[in-house]
Amino acid sequence: MNLRNHLPNTKIGICRTNDIKMKESLSTFSSEYGANHEVIKGVIYSCVKDELGRAIKSTMKERGRFVNILNEHNYRSGAGGGFKDYNLIF
Numbered sequence: 789m790n791l792r793n794h795l796p797n798t799k800i801g802i803c804r805t806n807d808i809k810m811k812e813s814l815s816t817f818s819s820e821y822g823a824n825h826e827v828i829k830g831v832i833y834s835c836v837k838d839e840l841g842r843a844i845k846s847t848m849k850e851r852g853r854f855v856n857i858l859n860e861h862n863y864r865s866g867a868g869g870g871f872k873d874y875n876l877i878f
Contacts, residue, residue, distance in 0.1 A: 800832070800852035801877035810856055817854075830854040 802817075804810040814827060826833045826843040832854070836847040852874070871877065 798876060799850065799874040801871055801874050802852065802854045803857045803877060804854065805857050807856065810854055814854060825851065827854070 802813055804813050817825075817832070818827060823837070824834060826835050826837075826848065830853050831850060832852040833843065833848040834851045835843040835849070837843055
């Protein structure tokens with residue numbers, strides 16, 4: 789499934805309760821969507837990848853982020869408004 793085709797302008801936040809659950813979610817996300825997405829420091833980017841599987845930087849677009857629920861308040865109240873322009877939070 790390519791999120792760009794199904795939800796072209798949607799940004800998602802994925803909140804998990806602790807670091808163990810966060811790592812499980814990152815692993816599951818990468819195995820399911822890794823062909824068309826890259827996760828860097830918890831930020832999800834849609835992208836096109838080259839023949840070696842590396843993201844082509846000029847094609848990267850922020851699609852969402854993984855957030856630890858204990859730190860969600862810090863992100864939400866941070867510079868830039870945190871979840872501004874986000875449509876879904878799980």
